[in-house]
Amino acid sequence: MSNKGEFELIREFFTRPATDASVHMGVGDDAALIAVPAAHELVVTTDTLVAGRHFPEDACAFDIGWKALAVNLSDLAAMGAQARWLTLALTLPASDEDFLREFARGFFALADQENVSLVGGDTTRGPLSITVTAMGVVPAGAALLRSGARIGDDVYVSGTPGDAGLGLRLVLGQWHDELSDAARDFALQRLQRPQPRLALGAQLRGVASACLDVSDGLAQDLGHLLQASHVGAELMLELLPRSAALAETDAAFADILALTSGDDYELLFTAPASARERVAAQDTLCTRIGTVTAAPGLVFFRDGRAIAMPQGGFLHF
Amino acid sequence: MSNKGEFELIREFFTRPATDASVHMGVGDDAALIAVPAAHELVVTTDTLVAGRHFPEDACAFDIGWKALAVNLSDLAAMGAQARWLTLALTLPASDEDFLREFARGFFALADQENVSLVGGDTTRGPLSITVTAMGVVPAGAALLRSGARIGDDVYVSGTPGDAGLGLRLVLGQWHDELSDAARDFALQRLQRPQPRLALGAQLRGVASACLDVSDGLAQDLGHLLQASHVGAELMLELLPRSAALAETDAAFADILALTSGDDYELLFTAPASARERVAAQDTLCTRIGTVTAAPGLVFFRDGRAIAMPQGGFLHF
Numbered sequence: 001m002s003n004k005g006e007f008e009l010i011r012e013f014f015t016r017p018a019t020d021a022s023v024h025m026g027v028g029d030d031a032a033l034i035a036v037p038a039a040h041e042l043v044v045t046t047d048t049l050v051a052g053r054h055f056p057e058d059a060c061a062f063d064i065g066w067k068a069l070a071v072n073l074s075d076l077a078a079m080g081a082q083a084r085w086l087t088l089a090l091t092l093p094a095s096d097e098d099f100l101r102e103f104a105r106g107f108f109a110l111a112d113q114e115n116v117s118l119v120g121g122d123t124t125r126g127p128l129s130i131t132v133t134a135m136g137v138v139p140a141g142a143a144l145l146r147s148g149a150r151i152g153d154d155v156y157v158s159g160t161p162g163d164a165g166l167g168l169r170l171v172l173g174q175w176h177d178e179l180s181d182a183a184r185d186f187a188l189q190r191l192q193r194p195q196p197r198l199a200l201g202a203q204l205r206g207v208a209s210a211c212l213d214v215s216d217g218l219a220q221d222l223g224h225l226l227q228a229s230h231v232g233a234e235l236m237l238e239l240l241p242r243s244a245a246l247a248e249t250d251a252a253f254a255d256i257l258a259l260t261s262g263d264d265y266e267l268l269f270t271a272p273a274s275a276r277e278r279v280a281a282q283d284t285l286c287t288r289i290g291t292v293t294a295a296p297g298l299v300f301f302r303d304g305r306a307i308a309m310p311q312g313g314f315l316h317f
Numbered sequence: 318m319s320n321k322g323e324f325e326l327i328r329e330f331f332t333r334p335a336t337d338a339s340v341h342m343g344v345g346d347d348a349a350l351i352a353v354p355a356a357h358e359l360v361v362t363t364d365t366l367v368a369g370r371h372f373p374e375d376a377c378a379f380d381i382g383w384k385a386l387a388v389n390l391s392d393l394a395a396m397g398a399q400a401r402w403l404t405l406a407l408t409l410p411a412s413d414e415d416f417l418r419e420f421a422r423g424f425f426a427l428a429d430q431e432n433v434s435l436v437g438g439d440t441t442r443g444p445l446s447i448t449v450t451a452m453g454v455v456p457a458g459a460a461l462l463r464s465g466a467r468i469g470d471d472v473y474v475s476g477t478p479g480d481a482g483l484g485l486r487l488v489l490g491q492w493h494d495e496l497s498d499a500a501r502d503f504a505l506q507r508l509q510r511p512q513p514r515l516a517l518g519a520q521l522r523g524v525a526s527a528c529l530d531v532s533d534g535l536a537q538d539l540g541h542l543l544q545a546s547h548v549g550a551e552l553m554l555e556l557l558p559r560s561a562a563l564a565e566t567d568a569a570f571a572d573i574l575a576l577t578s579g580d581d582y583e584l585l586f587t588a589p590a591s592a593r594e595r596v597a598a599q600d601t602l603c604t605r606i607g608t609v610t611a612a613p614g615l616v617f618f619r620d621g622r623a624i625a626m627p628q629g630g631f632l633h634f
Binding site: 024028029030031032033034038041042043045046047048050051052053054075076078079081085088089091119121122124125126131133134135138140143145146147211212228 | 545
């Protein structure tokens, strides 16, 4: 317990001047009042992070704040939405000024980067957990859904999946092989401060036929997309993009990480072959890794030969 | 752990056919897609209930589901909003089919009563807590704020405050005096299944000058309203409405309960004297209990004589 009251701390760290004209009432009344632009749909998602499950009990507060927001913004990115407004429900075991300050710093570092406004929240006493509800907008009818993949479409993934999985093994002390300091830092950064692919998601409107974000592992999440679209896919493992960090690890293990580890928050999407130039023109690295097929299910190939399905992705809950 | 997988249980109890045409995409994609009606503002609030803090660890799951929603809808009611859409973040220590079924029954009993749609959610493993984000709409510019009270306005409260406080004392085993079975049942019902005053809130648009909901105790919450409006008030204790249940208790103690106990979820509002007929015409009991004054602060009177301020309201966190 600090010298300051808890209400005062919350106010100090989480109340900021409203700068977004769409926010007619932010924190401070019974609810927020927001003007949603005409001809747009409201996009809403909510995700909870629980200490000991989604991050270590002793994780750095800045990273917890960043990530609690990032996982939600990633869902908006996967819809092709522009992120706009947030609510934050923070449950804390005790009033801890240092924790609150650093948590708020991490949370607002990402909120400011993406120009999203905190419009409401609730702080309660209890075991540490954070629930963020993120709201955004998308031009009506333009959202990227999971269900639009068509036979013959290309399958793409953004960035370099598997890095966060390597980072998690480092954090858990489950990594005993050689790894350069640069690779270690990169993998930890990817795990602890994921960058939601908002700019890419918005650019994929009218380009991608289906999209979701990779939170549970590429193979499992691709399965969700294929199921929603009533199609299958062939994935060419030799096409999987690999970061310099992941390239330091055993190649077979790198594939497993890329396919099954969670927390990447990259976008996984499909697009017709006619869109290849537009996909290649994105600012974010997007790699074609497979093809949508009529036969349901996911088949893996390496250098033209079908191989056995690796183990399933990371299952939350 | 039951025979069914946890994902399956969540799907079984929480996925329901979309019946609201404004929900273009509900549960099942990365985020929900919602059409907000033109010429309306979006109203957003979020509240967390934590086991052992907001309800007893052994509380009935139906009541937990009901109340987690009710406290959020009460915030929308206080804004004069129509409740429309919900997200639910549920953190559970273990998969418990009976708990999930009863929680969902309670949650949807109120959601159906108020015609609000669950559009998204997240289920995680951890200490029991529930965060609901409730969204509604209000005609642009018509929301009831805390800041509109004017000198000379009447102060009103809906229903009969203090009942939930009596219920809490019963639940905690802190009530040892005589009480009829009917009074006991009524007080418990008021604590465990509060009715958000949505219909009243909507009717008060254009009538009330300021409004909030009583969650922390009438005296403390009235203080918030007065502070936001930069005014004070005189409260006439002999005017406080009293339920038959509360009337069975000692009169002085009943006043304390009515003024300081939380969890009532009644509306506390101000309105000009010219609106008395319109307030009296409400379907919900609304009782005039005081007057807004220029002098800041809250002064209590009983039968024309100023009396000392009772202790503060219930402080969350």
